[in-house]
Amino acid sequence: MKKLLDLVDVSVLQEIQNKFADATCVAVLICDETGVPITKASNFTSFCTYVRSSVEGLRRCILSDENVGKLAAGQQRPVLHRCHAGLVDFAAPIILRGRYIGAILCGQILMTDEELSSIVDMQMDITELSLDTEELENYFKQLSFKKKKQIEAIAELLFVTANHIVKICDAYLTKKELSKKSEKLIKELQRRSRLEKDLKETELKFLQSQINPHFLFNTLNTISRIAYMENAQETQQVTYLLAKILRYSLKNNEQYVTLEEEIEHVRNYLLIQQTRFRHKINFQLEVEQDLHLKQIPIFCIQPIIENSIVHGFEPSGEPIHISLHAYQEGNKMMITIFDDGIGIREENLSLPSKKLVQTTGIGLENVNKRLKHGYGPAWGITKIRRRERKGTEVHIEIPIS
Incomplete structure (x- = not known):
């Protein structure tokens, strides 16, 4: 080893x-x-x-x-x-x-x-x-x-950080292992079918495990600044939210979570961003009660919310409103996310939109790819459009089974 x-x-x-x-x-x-x-x-x-x-x-x-x-x-x-x-x-x-x-x-x-x-x-x-x-x-x-309570809070965040290092090391080993498998594919064509399946599953796990250090470090810098200016109460809340986000990102190896869990992750992410940018980010949520426990792939909503902030809010710094609406239509779960930010560029309106990659490392095309991998080519991100007045709108369709 x-x-x-x-x-x-x-x-x-x-x-x-x-x-x-x-x-x-x-x-x-x-x-x-x-x-x-x-x-x-x-x-x-x-x-x-x-x-x-x-x-x-x-x-x-x-x-x-x-x-x-x-x-x-x-x-x-x-x-x-x-x-x-x-x-x-x-x-x-x-x-x-x-x-x-x-x-x-x-x-x-x-x-x-x-x-x-x-x-x-x-x-x-x-x-x-x-x-x-x-x-x-x-x-x-x-x-x-x-105080011991302060030390235990730091120790908890330290443990999450240690797990992040483990993910970096594991991704390195995974990459090495994939390289060896690819070499064997050339020499052993009869094993191609089994190895291609392994590669797809490994790719999904690799996408799920990615957390770009920039988001982590920007948030930690925010914590540091708050600690300097205040009496650490808000710092404790931001640290707690960050630990929950990292724990969700690092420990969820399963492919599916409930809609309720993914929305909680979205809320935690937005609370940190709202702390960084104060009252400039507003969020509205409307989810039909029957959908809360429905299973969806992990990280299929939060990257789109993050896209609204990174591409719709941060370039201008003007206040932004983001809305998420989840409802059932026949045998479909319809998820609509829209904002009133600066709006998506025309060249990125059609998928694949690999240019739209957020700080978590998961772009809209990767979200769409994972949804189609799980449900089939007819499902996933069905529409990305620039709104008439201002902002961007993204539609997701997922089957209800």
């Missing part, structure tokens, strides 16, 4: 880490399965930097990181502990196809004594590190306190 650095470029890991550190204002480091750092530390405290300047201190820090990473891998969830120097750290495991390949480490903070009772403690005597005691104490006084 390949190591973490063999599966993802270190610059990608560094960018994810830096953005996370900027948004949460805690120290972050990504290490391999042995505790050895892969990335350059982000937001490291002066205390920990000074401890690691000692050969023995660095050895203990790496050992501490290795132990908490393996502990998190064993429990398959984020784990809080006190490191050898007495600071609160937490780790989220990076587990790829059942194998632990590294961890995201976070923390270098303090907690009140009453909140430390349930935390794994591996403190050692740091007086043995041959460091200047007065300087060490001065750095210790600079450390910040955080």
Whole structure:
């Protein structure tokens, strides 16, 4: 099995880490399965930097990181502990196809004594590190306190981020595997039918797993700005919504979800966008009650809503109204999405419209392709039109069975 650095470029890991550190204002480091750092530390405290300047201190820090990473891998969830120097750290495991390949480490903070009772403690005597005691104490006084509830919220987002890294690694392996399969197709024509089916299924899973880091990082930047300007209540809401969006994107491997679940995902996405752009994005929803539990392919509505924002709203910044109407007509589920944005360009009115690719990486043509793959060539996006006055209208037809 390949190591973490063999599966993802270190610059990608560094960018994810830096953005996370900027948004949460805690120290972050990504290490391999042995505790050895892969990335350059982000937001490291002066205390920990000074401890690691000692050969023995660095050895203990790496050992501490290795132990908490393996502990998190064993429990398959984020784990809080006190490191050898007495600071609160937490780790989220990076587990790829059942194998632990590294961890995201976070923390270098303090907690009140009453909140430390349930935390794994591996403190050692740091007086043995041959460091200047007065300087060490001065750095210790600079450390910040955080409440356990805040730490647990950051740890949850850290776990979602670790799963995102797993998806990147898995996509790399999938691509390699597809390459090998394609070579075999040339030599073994008799296996073509079975391999073509495998490739189609893998392509759908690959499309479902794509989350472009730009949306993630823009949102984290928004969180960071809100945290700076406010008292973190709104930050907690945005962080919670982002975690739900990422969890929906990263953990839903099945091909179909209920209409209600997809609409909840749309709402979470729009709430974040409304936080970024305040009162400039308005959303109206009208869904017939009998349709809420009907099954549809995952990510067949949210990318179209996102298209309205990316192409209809962001270029001008003018307020936009987006409406979603889902109703039954005979044996069909009809879904209409329209906005009053700047309107779709004439050259993109006919499918395939591969130019319309959103920040999630799923364009209108991919949505249409997945709908037709699931239901047949007669279904999917049946109309895209520029509205007479202003905006764009998209129609989807799905059979009700």
